[in-house]
Amino acid sequence: MFFCTIISILFILCSNPSNAIDRRIINGINAADGEYPYHVSLREPINVHLCSGSILSRQWILTTSFCILMTPEFVIVVGSNTINGSGDTYQVDSIQIHPLYDTNNLDYAAGLVNTTTPIVYSIKVQPIVLTPLVPIDGASVVISGYGSNVSDQDTFTNELKAFNTTVISQTECGAQLSQIGFNLGSTHICTSVAEGSSSCYFDYGSPVTDPKVMDPYDKGVFYRSNVSESIFSVIFEDTINVWKNEPSLQKYYEKTTDEITKKIYEVRNRDSKLNVLNHGDFWCNNLLFHYDADERLDDVLFVDFQGSVFASPFVDLHYFIATSTSQEVKEKHIYDILRYYYDTLVENVKLFKVETAIPNWNDFEKDFRDKAFIGFITMCIALPVIKAKNIKNASVDNLIGSDEDGSFRRNCFTNTLYLNEIKFLLQFYDSLGVFNN
Ligand SMILES: *[C@@H]1O[C@H](CO)[C@@H](O)[C@H](O)[C@H]1NC(C)=O
Ligand SMILES: *[C@@H]1O[C@H](CO)[C@@H](O)[C@H](O)[C@H]1NC(C)=O
Ligand SMILES: *[C@@H]1O[C@H](CO)[C@@H](O)[C@H](O)[C@H]1NC(C)=O
Ligand SMILES: *[C@@H]1O[C@H](CO)[C@@H](O)[C@H](O)[C@H]1NC(C)=O
Ligand SMILES: *[C@@H]1O[C@H](CO)[C@@H](O)[C@H](O)[C@H]1NC(C)=O
Ligand SMILES: *[C@@H]1O[C@H](CO)[C@@H](O)[C@H](O)[C@H]1NC(C)=O
Numbered sequence: 166m167f168f169c170t171i172i173s174i175l176f177i178l179c180s181n182p183s184n185a186i187d188r189r190i191i192n193g194i195n196a197a198d199g200e201y202p203y204h205v206s207l208r209e210p211i212n213v214h215l216c217s218g219s220i221l222s223r224q225w226i227l228t229t230s231f232c233i234l235m236t237p238e239f240v241i242v243v244g245s246n247t248i249n250g251s252g253d254t255y256q257v258d259s260i261q262i263h264p265l266y267d268t269n270n271l272d273y274a275a276g277l278v279n280t281t282t283p284i285v286y287s288i289k290v291q292p293i294v295l296t297p298l299v300p301i302d303g304a305s306v307v308i309s310g311y312g313s314n315v316s317d318q319d320t321f322t323n324e325l326k327a328f329n330t331t332v333i334s335q336t337e338c339g340a341q342l343s344q345i346g347f348n349l350g351s352t353h354i355c356t357s358v359a360e361g362s363s364s365c366y367f368d369y370g371s372p373v374t375d376p377k378v379m380d381p382y383d384k385g386v387f388y389r390s391n392v393s394e395s396i397f398s399v400i401f402e403d404t405i406n407v408w409k410n411e412p413s414l415q416k417y418y419e420k421t422t423d424e425i426t427k428k429i430y431e432v433r434n435r436d437s438k439l440n441v442l443n444h445g446d447f448w449c450n451n452l453l454f455h456y457d458a459d460e461r462l463d464d465v466l467f468v469d470f471q472g473s474v475f476a477s478p479f480v481d482l483h484y485f486i487a488t489s490t491s492q493e494v495k496e497k498h499i500y501d502i503l504r505y506y507y508d509t510l511v512e513n514v515k516l517f518k519v520e521t522a523i524p525n526w527n528d529f530e531k532d533f534r535d536k537a538f539i540g541f542i543t544m545c546i547a548l549p550v551i552k553a554k555n556i557k558n559a560s561v562d563n564l565i566g567s568d569e570d571g572s573f574r575r576n577c578f579t580n581t582l583y584l585n586e587i588k589f590l591l592q593f594y595d596s597l598g599v600f601n602n
Pocket of ligand 2: 279
């Protein structure tokens with residue numbers, strides 16, 4: 166499931182459909198150049214717009230089956246904001262109709278087109294952001310498309326338009342449609358006709374998108390809420406008590422200020438230089454390793470993405486180093502890991518033609534040290550659980566619950582595996598300058 170829907174059904178809901186032949190988006194506002202970089206025009210080779218689609222990836226376009234069955238021959242034009250404007254044109258290699266496509270009620274209306282050559286991305290040409298979430302009833306969404314305006318509904322507007330609208334419930338939509346004998350399919354998403362703006366006939370393939378699609382990637386695991394605040398404060402207290410009561414760690418206890426622990430809420434901040442989509446809870450238990458017949462690692466899969474956060478790449482890097490590398494790796498190979506990450510990042514940014522400036526290596530390395538507090542915070546908050554030896558009644562409640570002998574909480578902060586690790590890590594983060602400012 167992805168939230169980039171086909172709105173072939175929406176025409177039924179548009180106002181006064183009886184006299185509308187070529188109405189598309191009614192009203193709405195003109196799109197700024199490049200504002201909807203995933204929006205493409207499927208055109209007959211003589212440059213006549215047929216319908217819209219979205220760039221899914223370099224060689225795949227999502228549109229409706231209805232549209233691609235309409236004509237034997239068409240091309241894909243990307244990066245154009247007008248219905249007949251020039252943009253980069255791609256030839257079609259093949260089309261795919263959804264195998265369950267129902268021509269009666271247009272259920273499973275998705276259709277795919279692949280291009281003979283890969284689409285070149287730029288500021289004005291980008292893939293659509295997909296999400297596994299189904300929009301909730303009442304969610305605000307944006308529809309972009311070519312249309313007409315109220316004063317002259319039979320004339321196409323040349324410019325790509327867009328308008329805000331809301332998702333209406335399947336029940337409400339189904340009830341309205343059944344009055345005119347239409348059976349709402351299971352794959353449809355309905356949107357309302359808002360203040361005279363709507364999507365209408367011939368708007369096939371236009372995407373419905375959620376402008377807040379990145380919002381779920383704003384939080385991560387170190388997000389401030391009433392619940393997390395109370396959990397974090399208890400863990401910090403226990404953690405710092407360990408340093409206080411252990412002679413060899415007392416110097417760190419003395420250097421620890423409120424300012425350092427408060428940095429927990431800075432982990433998720435967007436960075437001024439570079440942001441990436443971090444896994445967010447990036448430790449070895451969330452990685453699956455596959456070995457070939459010779460017991461050589463041949464594949465790795467990430468799982469458990471509930472802490473994903475769009476922020477500095479050092480969120481994952483520091484989290485991983487703090488939780489999942491041996492002392493030897495930390496002593497001898499940190500900069501190998503960093504360099505590997507950096508080189509791969511640069512390579513992929515080039516490959517995807519992302520127009521993001523990547524800091525040079527020296528700045529990247531410096532940022533690693535500036536962001537060492539992320540590793541330090543991870544050590545304080547996540548490591549007690551990760552190194553817990555006896556996981557009998559392990560749970561968040563028990564982590565901040567009873568501290569009696571034999572309890573899970575006591576075990577987290579007193580087992581030797583944990584103690585040995587923090588002795589090493591405190592020294593490590595001290596050397597990276599965590600206590601300096
Ligand atoms: C697009 O259509 C408009 C309106 O019909 C016309 O004025 C313009 O010249 C056309 N542009 C191109 C590139 O064909
Ligand atoms: C397009 O898709 C078809 C069907 O999946 C595939 O056979 C073909 O190789 C693809 N073409 C390109 C250029 O990727
Ligand atoms: C709406 O259509 C009329 C008639 O073609 C035109 O004069 C007017 O500029 C259009 N308005 C917009 C906002 O496109
Ligand atoms: C949708 O609403 C937002 C917030 O009010 C506004 O900034 C944006 O311009 C609107 N978009 C369209 C296409 O009307
Ligand atoms: C968080 O706590 C504050 C103060 O106790 C309270 O006013 C607020 O409603 C709480 N927020 C949530 C989401 O529970
Ligand atoms: C967990 O289990 C042990 C032994 O079964 C018990 O003594 C202890 O009280 C339990 N509770 C917590 C909070 O750890």
